[in-house]
Amino acid sequence: MFDEVSGRYDLLNGVLSLGQDRTWRAALARAVPEDAHTVLDLCTGSGVSLGGLRRPGRLVIGADVSLGMLAVAAARMEPTGWAPRLVCADGFRLPLRDDSLDGVTIAFGIRNMRPLADALAELARVLRSGGTLAVLEAAAPAPGPFAPLHRLYLRRVVPLAGRISRDASAYAYLSRSIFAFGPGPEFEAALERAGFARVAHRRFMFGATHLWVARLAPGGDQNVAPAEPGIVQNARVARRSGVNLPSGGGPAAAEWRAWTGVQLGLSIALTAALVWGLRAFINSGPDLPLADWQRRIAWWLLAGGAIGFAVRSVALLTRLRGPAPRG
Ligand SMILES: C[S@@+](CC[C@H](N)C(=O)[O-])C[C@H]1O[C@@H](n2cnc3c(N)ncnc32)[C@H](O)[C@@H]1O
Structure with a gap:
């Protein structure tokens, strides 16, 4: 196997x-x-x-x-x-x-x-x-x-x-x-x-x-x-x-933490933006000049994106709480 x-x-x-x-x-x-x-x-x-x-x-x-x-x-x-x-x-x-x-x-x-x-x-x-x-x-x-x-x-x-x-x-x-x-x-x-x-x-x-x-x-x-x-x-x-x-230490570890922190910040910001976008989309959905299939795709993109970035934020947070990788 x-x-x-x-x-x-x-x-x-x-x-x-x-x-x-x-x-x-x-x-x-x-x-x-x-x-x-x-x-x-x-x-x-x-x-x-x-x-x-x-x-x-x-x-x-x-x-x-x-x-x-x-x-x-x-x-x-x-x-x-x-x-x-x-x-x-x-x-x-x-x-x-x-x-x-x-x-x-x-x-x-x-x-x-x-x-x-x-x-x-x-x-x-x-x-x-x-x-x-x-x-x-x-x-x-x-x-x-x-x-x-x-x-x-x-x-x-x-x-x-x-x-x-x-x-x-x-x-x-x-x-x-x-x-x-x-x-x-x-x-x-x-x-x-x-x-x-x-x-x-x-x-x-x-x-x-x-x-x-x-x-x-x-x-x-x-x-x-x-x-x-x-x-x-x-x-x-x-x-x-x-x-x-x-646990790892030194400048490389500090650099890794800073970079992971930046990624985490971006990922949280994107999650928040997508959730906000999804809410706005749901509230104004009927007024938007979209066909049904377009509406469905937009919904999936916003919801999928929000879930994806939320999962990524959790993963990055877990990574940040763990030890820095060696080398
Ligand atoms: C899920 S993989 C893990 C591979 C690697 N350690 C990793 O972290 O990616 C499990 C490995 O165990 C090996 N394996 C399973 N039974 C074994 C046994 N009885 N003796 C030696 N290797 C075995 C398989 O061939 C396979 O490569």
């Missing part, structure tokens, strides 16, 4: 995450300690998260079971002159020695790995004690005010976006697998059972996507007490919703 969708996978990723996935991946990469020497990006797919893991002297491995996806990853890496190791391998039977990794990242992959307990056991085998596991994953709606919107998005919008892809059924699967993964607590319990201590948890886009950062406790498969949040972080630390995660 992933071989089939590999060609347009990145495009759809961007569309479905409303352009937010870069920021989320940057947070995923920052969750890995700077001094981690050997890092595996499991379910690496088109390798879109690999660049963020690049550090001097670090060995980065991207593993995936789909050769089609790995071919896209290889093509992505070629012009960069950097060659992470790309490995076609099943995450349940990794061709790696016990305790050989300092860190593992998985972006939008763990949901595909069933039984989850077996997948986590394999990760506990290859990670050294104290090693970091960072998981970025789309979750099912949790109870709350945004749940109906989130459900609508997963049930209607995601399968619709699949029409751009070569295999629409893959996007119907995406929606189903997110519901099957659940809103998060089940995954957290599985992590704990596999011997991981959660050190940080962050929600993006009102809980549509989560980032979990965990540390493999000594003994691996025994239950352990939660670790101190500082243990996997040596970049700048930002406090957010009681969770510590490293």
Whole structure:
């Protein structure tokens, strides 16, 4: 299935995450300690998260079971002159020695790995004690005010976006697998059972996507007490919703914030203008010399535009509240 969708996978990723996935991946990469020497990006797919893991002297491995996806990853890496190791391998039977990794990242992959307990056991085998596991994953709606919107998005919008892809059924699967993964607590319990201590948890886009950062406790498969949040972080630390995660800083981050702020301002202004226009149109509709079909098109343009820019404003606001992307 992933071989089939590999060609347009990145495009759809961007569309479905409303352009937010870069920021989320940057947070995923920052969750890995700077001094981690050997890092595996499991379910690496088109390798879109690999660049963020690049550090001097670090060995980065991207593993995936789909050769089609790995071919896209290889093509992505070629012009960069950097060659992470790309490995076609099943995450349940990794061709790696016990305790050989300092860190593992998985972006939008763990949901595909069933039984989850077996997948986590394999990760506990290859990670050294104290090693970091960072998981970025789309979750099912949790109870709350945004749940109906989130459900609508997963049930209607995601399968619709699949029409751009070569295999629409893959996007119907995406929606189903997110519901099957659940809103998060089940995954957290599985992590704990596999011997991981959660050190940080962050929600993006009102809980549509989560980032979990965990540390493999000594003994691996025994239950352990939660670790101190500082243990996997040596970049700048930002406090957010009681969770510590490293965050970008410096002039580049300031410039990124200023630019995102400008976009947010424009987007809010456009939303307000379109809502005002829609109201004026509704009030003076009968007086306008328009044919029925013209009236319908104008209505859809104004309403669609207002909704589109409102969604974009929310997305930009969420992005602004998160960490600045690295580099
Ligand atoms: C939704 S894609 C995510 C790709 C990438 N990490 C990203 O963030 O865009 C899930 C990937 O997991 C891979 N995958 C699924 N099951 C796997 C397994 N058992 N072992 C290794 N890779 C697997 C698929 O081939 C696919 O490329």
